[in-house]
Amino acid sequence: LLTLAVVDDLFAILIIAVFFTSDLNFAALGGAVAGLAVFWFLLRRLRVRGWYVYVPLALVIWGLMYNSGVHATIAGVAMGLMLRCHREEGEEASPGERIEHLVRPYSAGLAVPLFALFSAGVAVGGDALADIFTRPETLGVVLGLVVGKAVGIFGGTWLTARFTRASLSEELAWSDLFAVSVLAGIGFTVSLLIGELAFTDDPHLTDEVKAAVLVGSLVAVLLATVLLRLRNRVYVRLRAEEERDEDLDGVPDVYQQDDPAHHQRLADAYEDKAAEHRARARKRDDPGAGSA
Known part of the structure; x- marks a missing residue:
């Protein structure tokens, strides 16, 4: 589920970089790329450690990317992808794990809530809700989160399993995947960001799009809750079957079906x-x- 969320946000950020970039400053963009190359060389080749090296470098890269005309979040994504996330011999944690452990309290506890607070500051009343389901822009946002995410994730996975060597884990059913696909319709930070960038010329529509993101996320939560609870009942029954021991020999019956x-x-x-x-x-x- 975490991988799904990360990949989902990554593609959304790539959309921001491609479709919401206007005038490019090639000098600043080149400087940002050079900074990323230095970042990679220090991290992967020289194995330099120490926040006092990477934090100033990251700020420079972020500033250059911002001034290049490309959305500055691309700088953060690029640096994150460069982190090594596998452990080498003798390591208790990879660089990616260490940084994730250090940054998570500030990211999850401060940055994301503050972003959501400032981005979603819109009053949702009866008139606003009525507009959400009548205007094509806002209705598209709701349907994109509730229907588009589910169809895209489930359909993409099915096509991958159908036409490649990939296969669904034996521990999962397609019903489980569909429930998680519906859950992915919870769009908050990145959805709000794209909404702001897409309708900068119409503040009123921007507010309605924010409300549509919240409504679509709520609908996705409710639908996913129902589906996941239904799937949970199935697994509760399966667990009961696996633990049944009617002959009281200490071995579950399911493992003795071929034993006379x-x-x-x-x-x-x-x-x-x-x-x-x-x-x-x-x-x-x-x-x-x-x-x-």
């Missing part, structure tokens, strides 16, 4: 149980038999 001794023990247990119930039935039909 297991079936004999079950037959004996059922016969004993049947005899017990017959005795109770006879005692009920003839109450005096017990006293005699």
Whole structure:
């Protein structure tokens, strides 16, 4: 699920870079690319460690990317992709894991909530909700989050499994994938950012698009909750089946289906149980038999 969220945001940021870039400053862009090359060389070749090296360099790259006309988030994405995320011999954590551990409290606890707070500051009333489902722009946002994400992720995965050597994990069902695809319709930070960039000339429409993002995300949450709860019931039943041990030998029955001794023990247990119930039935039909 985390990989899905990262890839989803990555493609959205690439869309920002391609479709929302106007005038390019090639000198600044070249400087940003050169800075990224230095970043990669220090990190991958020289194996330099120390935040005091990378933080100033990252700020320079970010500033150059911003002044180049390309959205500055591309700089962060590029540097993130350069991080090594696999552990080498003797390492307790990879550079990517260490940085993720250090940055997560500030990112999840401060940056993302502040961005959402300032970006989604729009009043959602009855008139605004009515406009969401009548204007083509806002209706497109809602349908894109609720329907587009589900169809795109599920359909893309199915096509990949159908026409390549890739396959769905044996531990998952296509129903599970569809439920998670619907859950991916929760669009917040990046969706709000694209909404702001797409309708900069119409502040009123920008606010309505923000409201549409919130409504679409809410609908996706509700639908995904229903689907995931249904799938959870299936797995609860499967778990109960896997843990059933009717012959009380300490081994779940599901692992002994080909064992004749297991079936004999079950037959004996059922016969004993049947005899017990017959005795109770006879005692009920003839109450005096017990006293005699």
